[in-house]
Amino acid sequence: MDLVNHLTDRLLFAVPKKGRLYEKCIGLLKGADIKFNRSKRLDIALCTNLPIALIFLPAADIPTFVGEGRCSLGVTGVDQVKESNVDVDLAMDLLFGRCKLQLQVPENGELKKPQDFIGKTIVSSFTSLTREYFEKLEGKKDITTKIKYVGGSVEASCALGVADAIVDLVESGETMRAAGLIDIDTILDTSAHLIISKNPSHPELVNVIKSRIEGVLAAQKHVLCTYNAPRSILPTVLKLTPGRRAATVSPLEVDDWVSVSSMIERSKSGIIMDQLKEAGASDILLFEISNCRV
Ligand SMILES: Nc1ncnc2c1ncn2[C@@H]1O[C@H](COP(=O)(O)OP(=O)(O)OP(=O)(O)O)[C@@H](O)[C@H]1O
Numbered sequence: 001m002d003l004v005n006h007l008t009d010r011l012l013f014a015v016p017k018k019g020r021l022y023e024k025c026i027g028l029l030k031g032a033d034i035k036f037n038r039s040k041r042l043d044i045a046l047c048t049n050l051p052i053a054l055i056f057l058p059a060a061d062i063p064t065f066v067g068e069g070r071c072s073l074g075v076t077g078v079d080q081v082k083e084s085n086v087d088v089d090l091a092m093d094l095l096f097g098r099c100k101l102q103l104q105v106p107e108n109g110e111l112k113k114p115q116d117f118i119g120k121t122i123v124s125s126f127t128s129l130t131r132e133y134f135e136k137l138e139g140k141k142d143i144t145t146k147i148k149y150v151g152g153s154v155e156a157s158c159a160l161g162v163a164d165a166i167v168d169l170v171e172s173g174e175t176m177r178a179a180g181l182i183d184i185d186t187i188l189d190t191s192a193h194l195i196i197s198k199n200p201s202h203p204e205l206v207n208v209i210k211s212r213i214e215g216v217l218a219a220q221k222h223v224l225c226t227y228n229a230p231r232s233i234l235p236t237v238l239k240l241t242p243g244r245r246a247a248t249v250s251p252l253e254v255d256d257w258v259s260v261s262s263m264i265e266r267s268k269s270g271i272i273m274d275q276l277k278e279a280g281a282s283d284i285l286l287f288e289i290s291n292c293r294v
C-alpha cells in the first residue's frame, strides 16, 4: 500500500478512532493546527502541514502501540494505560474524558461492602485492574473472586445474572442508575492524556506538538479581558487582573485614564468583571483566545 511507504519518515501519532474521546481529540488536533485528510474507512491519515501520520485506533489499543514504540505519541484514557500495564510517559492531562472506574453493585442487593464480593463473579472490560483490586482486597495473588471480561454494555451483567457486581466507568452516573446499580468503591480516577513512547522517533517534533497542545489547553482555560480605568485605581484593578506574567497597561488619549489588557481564567471571568466594575473600571470587554503559546 503506497500510504504505508509514506510512514517511514513520519512521527506516528495514535488517536481514538471512535467513542467518547474521538470528537474532543479531533478538536484538539484542529486547535493545534495539525491538518490532515482522512479517507473513508482508512485508519491512517497523513498530515498535510507536518511530518506526522495519524493512526486511528481503538482507545484500548493505543497504550500497546505507544508502549511498544510503534507509535511515538497517543491520546487515550489513563484507565486504558493502567489496564494495559505499559511503560509510557503520561505527559499531559488533556482535561477531557474525566470519569471514575468504580465497583458497582445492585442497589437492592444484600451485599454492600467491597469485601462482601470476595469469591463472587465480577464482570468488567478492565479485567487487569479488577484483578489487581481484588488481589489487594483478598491479600493474595491467587484470588477466589472470578473475573470475567465483556467488551461493552457491562452494566447489563448483573440484571442478566452474569455478574454479582461490575467494575465500569462512571461519569454522570446515569448508566449506573438506569441499570439499578450503586457504586461502593472507586478504583481509579481517569482522564484523557497525551502519552509518549519512552523512545519517540522524532523528539523535537514531539516537543512542538506538546507545546501546541499546551497552548490549546491554555487558550481554552483563559479569556482576554480589556477595560479602561482611571490611573488612580490601577493598584486595585491590577490585583484583580494580574495577567499570566503581567498585565499590559497603555495610556488613553484622555487625561489620567489607561487601558488594561490581561488574560484571566474563564471560570472566574464573571466575578472579575463584577469586581472591576465595582472598583471603577469601565468598557470591560472579554475576548475568546483561539490559540496561544505560553
Ligand atoms: N462516560 C464517560 N465519560 C467520560 N469519559 C469516558 C466515558 N466513558 C469512557 N470514557 C473514556 O473514553 C475511553 C474510551 O471509552 P469508549 O467507551 O468510548 O471506548 P470505545 O470502546 O473505544 O468506544 P465505544 O464504546 O463507542 O465502542 C475510556 O477508556 C475512558 O478513558
Ligand SMILES: O=P(O)(O)OC[C@H]1O[C@H](OP(=O)(O)OP(=O)(O)O)[C@H](O)[C@@H]1O
Residues within 6 Å of the ligand: 019, 020, 151, 152, 153, 154, 155, 168, 169, 170, 171, 172, 173, 174, 175, 176
Ligand atoms: O456515567 P455515565 O455518564 O452514564 O457514563 C458511563 C458509561 O459510559 C461508558 O460507556 P459508553 O456509553 O461509552 O458505551 P459502552 O458501554 O459501549 O462502553 C461507560 O462504560 C459507562 O457505561
